[in-house]
Amino acid sequence: MKLDYEYLSRIRRAVALYTNRKTSNILDGDFHSIHRGRSMEFDDLKEYSFGDDVHDIDWKSSSRMGDILVRRYMTDRRHNVMFVCDCGRKMRGDTPGGDAKKELALMTFGTIAYITGRNGADYALAYPNGNKAMVSLFRSGPEHMEKLIYDLEKNMDQDQEISVNEVIKEVMSTVHKKMIIFLITDMEGLKNLDGNMLRGITTDHDLMIINIEDAMLTGDIVYDTDVSLYEKLFFSHNKKLHEEEVRIHGEILNAASFLCKQNKVGLTSISTESQIIDATIDLLERYRHGYYGYITTTL
Structure with a gap:
């Protein structure tokens, strides 16, 4: 199996910039999933x-x-961190910051996994894989992370028969240990959040959601990944369509934020690779202090 070591190199360079900051203790503090007792x-x-x-x-x-x-x-010291990553054709698009959604999702998972591993945590990965949910074992170390990134990369932008919600249900029914769960999804994933599911997760686990932002369908040069064509300027530069798109995005984000506040779920958005570590540290800090449902967006 040939691994893409470029990911590990990029992640190490990014984390090295934060060596003297909070990346050395991001998992310190109170989490529901910490093992109780002595x-x-x-x-x-x-x-x-x-x-x-x-x-x-x-x-x-x-x-x-x-x-x-x-x-x-x-x-x-040891946490069990579960990453649940959304997949599908929608990941072939871009973010408002110009990054490919697929690459940003992979780097988000890899960076947080690398940091949590350095903090002494074991981590696993779950994602849609055709008509079933793929759920890995809990381990740590760069080799484990590289293998998970390699496997996820092959499936990230492929058509899937099951949703990320079904993957979460599979994780809840098969993994019998306390977990810190990071859900990496996008606007469609936020739209399909289910309050009952969130409530069931946060009864025993910590849940944080990272939204990989979607680029606007209106703009200067818009490529439609569904039909593999550039959008006509008449539509992409239509002011009323743009305003309607902004309104719909806002409604989805506000509804997701409300659900997260109700169910004690941390929430943030990422548009560029440079935001990953800062957004993650901010997300965890806010979560520890009981600030749920907050979204940072570039809309």
């Missing part, structure tokens, strides 16, 4: 931060190192 299996020491249990302070090591250090145990 394990006797010691893992490592970390610098004390606000909210850590003072009973975990290792005073001997703190005295020796000159900083307050707390003991971290295996159950405290």
Whole structure:
């Protein structure tokens, strides 16, 4: 199997720019999916931060190192992160920022998986694959990430017989462990969000949705991926059609935001590759503080 190492190289370069920022601890803090209780299996020491249990302070090591250090145990550190990625012909389009939706979705998954792996998490990937849901095992490491990206890339823009909602149902019925779930979808996926499904997920798990934004159908040069033709200027430059498109997009985003607020789901939008890390850090920070349903959009 030939892997595309360009993805890993691009991801490493992007993450390296944030080495001294918050990418080193994005999974720290309170999540429903964290393992409760105390394990006797010691893992490592970390610098004390606000909210850590003072009973975990290792005073001997703190005295020796000159900083307050707390003991971290295996159950405290390891999260199970599930990525659910939307697929289909719609991923052949572009974003308002000019990026290919397929490439941006792949890089979003790869970047967040790489960072969560560095944070000590195990992660898995689920996506539509023809008439069934493909659900991987939970593992970590660059080789695991590369294989998942390679498999997802082959299916990302192919016609699918099942929806991403059906994939989520399969994950909920087959994976019996607490999870932090990232749903990577687009405008159509937001439109088809189901409140009952979201409520069922967030009872036991953490859910964050990343919307890969869709380019407008009205503009200077518009290519219709459904019919494989450039749109006629008469339609693509029609002011009333553009206003109607903006209105419809706004309604979908507002409805999705309302559902997410109701069901304690984090929500953000990404239009370019350069936004991935900042948007993810912001999403997790807002989620921890109970700010749900917020969307950043370039409309």
